[in-house]
Amino acid sequence: MLHKFSVKNFRNFSEWLCFDLTSQQYEFNENAVNEGIVRHAMIYGPNGGGKSNLGLAMVDPVLHLVDSPSYFSSLENNYLNGQKKGSIAEFVFEFRIDGAKIVYSYGKKSCTKLVYENLSIDNIHILQIDRRVSPLAKIELEGAEHLKKDVGESEISLLKYIKSNSILDDTKTNKIFFSLLKFIEGMVFFRSLNANNKGEYVGKDIGVKRLSQSIIESDSIEDFEKFLNDAGIECSLMVDIDANSNKAIYFDFGETKLEFGSAASTGTLSLGIFYFWWLRLKSGAVTFAYIDEFDAFYHHALASTIVEKIITSQAQTIVTTHNTGVMSNDLLRPDCYFVLNREIFPITELTDKELRKAHNLEKIYKGLSS
Structure with a gap:
C-alpha cells in the first residue's frame, strides 16, 4: 500500500505537500487500516483547495508506466504549477509492499x-x-545486466524500460519490483461529476466503451438491480438489444422498457458509474482508488451506504467529500479523516483532545473549522 506521498510544482501545489497515511493507535474499525497504514481515508477541504489535484498527483505514475492510459486532456497543458515556469513537477511515493519499504x-x-x-x-x-x-x-x-545504461535522449521511465526489455531473475528484489508495477497498474482516479456514460477517470484503459458492457459481461445485472434497490431506487432491470445492435441495460416496466442511460436520473447514472468501479474493486483489478467527490449526486443517507461498501474492499481507497454527515467513528476512525487546505493533516490535529470512539467527529470538525 501507499504509506506516504509528497508532491511539488504540480498544478496548484507550488511547494512540497506531504500526505502521511501512517495510522494511529485506535482499537476499533481495524479494517480501515493495515499494518500501520490507513487503508481507507476520507478528505475534506474547501473548493479549489486541491482535493482533485491531489488525486491526480497520487495516480500520476500510471501516465508513464501503463501503456495507453486514460487521462484528462487538461493535464497536457495544465500539468506544471503556473508560478514556476521552466521547472519540473516532483513526486515522492513511499510504499509498503510484500513487507518491503519502497521509495519511488x-x-x-x-x-x-x-x-x-x-x-x-x-x-x-x-x-x-x-x-x-x-x-x-x-x-x-539481476537479469537486467545486458541493458544499455546510456538511454540517450529517451525520456522513458527506467521502470518501463526494464519491464519491456528484460527477463529478470527470480529474486526477492525482482519480485518486489514486479509487485510495485502491479500495484501501480491498478491505481485509478475516478469521479462521476459529469454523469456521462463512464464519468471521468485516470488509469489503465478499462477496455470497454460503455460501462454497462462490463456489467452485462460479468453477469451482474441482478446484483446491480439489487444494489439500486438497496440504494432506494426501486426498479427492475433487463438486458436487450439497442438501436445499434449492442446489448444494453433497460428499465423493465412490463409492457414497456427504457434504456438505462437515457432514462436514469443523474443520481442513478452516478450510482451506475460507481457500481462499475465497485466490480473492479471487488475483483482486485483496482489496487488503489481515489474517488473524487464520491457523493456529489447522492442523498446524505445514501453516502453512508456507499462508504460502507467501499470499506469492504481490499483495495486502498481515498474519497473526497464536503459531506460531514459521513465523518463518523461508525464508518471509519479519527486517523482516517483528513483536512486539505494548503497542507493536509488528520482531524486529530485539529484538537488537543484524545479522540475516542464515542466522540462526535462531525461536531468537533464543524466547531474547530468554523
Missing part, C-alpha cells in the same frame, strides 16, 4: 517526459537516473 521518486516536465527517477527497495538504490546531469542510468536488478 521522480521529476517530470510533462505527463510522460521524465527528467530524473529513483527507486530504492529497503534502502538499497535499485534504479537511478538524472538526465540533467547524464544520460547514464544506474540499474541494479
Whole structure:
C-alpha cells in the first residue's frame, strides 16, 4: 500500500505537500487500516483547495508506466504549477509492499517526459537516473545486466524500460519490483461529476466503451438491480438489444422498457458509474482508488451506504467529500479523516483532545473549522 506521498510544482501545489497515511493507535474499525497504514481515508477541504489535484498527483505514475492510459486532456497543458515556469513537477511515493519499504521518486516536465527517477527497495538504490546531469542510468536488478545504461535522449521511465526489455531473475528484489508495477497498474482516479456514460477517470484503459458492457459481461445485472434497490431506487432491470445492435441495460416496466442511460436520473447514472468501479474493486483489478467527490449526486443517507461498501474492499481507497454527515467513528476512525487546505493533516490535529470512539467527529470538525 501507499504509506506516504509528497508532491511539488504540480498544478496548484507550488511547494512540497506531504500526505502521511501512517495510522494511529485506535482499537476499533481495524479494517480501515493495515499494518500501520490507513487503508481507507476520507478528505475534506474547501473548493479549489486541491482535493482533485491531489488525486491526480497520487495516480500520476500510471501516465508513464501503463501503456495507453486514460487521462484528462487538461493535464497536457495544465500539468506544471503556473508560478514556476521552466521547472519540473516532483513526486515522492513511499510504499509498503510484500513487507518491503519502497521509495519511488521522480521529476517530470510533462505527463510522460521524465527528467530524473529513483527507486530504492529497503534502502538499497535499485534504479537511478538524472538526465540533467547524464544520460547514464544506474540499474541494479539481476537479469537486467545486458541493458544499455546510456538511454540517450529517451525520456522513458527506467521502470518501463526494464519491464519491456528484460527477463529478470527470480529474486526477492525482482519480485518486489514486479509487485510495485502491479500495484501501480491498478491505481485509478475516478469521479462521476459529469454523469456521462463512464464519468471521468485516470488509469489503465478499462477496455470497454460503455460501462454497462462490463456489467452485462460479468453477469451482474441482478446484483446491480439489487444494489439500486438497496440504494432506494426501486426498479427492475433487463438486458436487450439497442438501436445499434449492442446489448444494453433497460428499465423493465412490463409492457414497456427504457434504456438505462437515457432514462436514469443523474443520481442513478452516478450510482451506475460507481457500481462499475465497485466490480473492479471487488475483483482486485483496482489496487488503489481515489474517488473524487464520491457523493456529489447522492442523498446524505445514501453516502453512508456507499462508504460502507467501499470499506469492504481490499483495495486502498481515498474519497473526497464536503459531506460531514459521513465523518463518523461508525464508518471509519479519527486517523482516517483528513483536512486539505494548503497542507493536509488528520482531524486529530485539529484538537488537543484524545479522540475516542464515542466522540462526535462531525461536531468537533464543524466547531474547530468554523
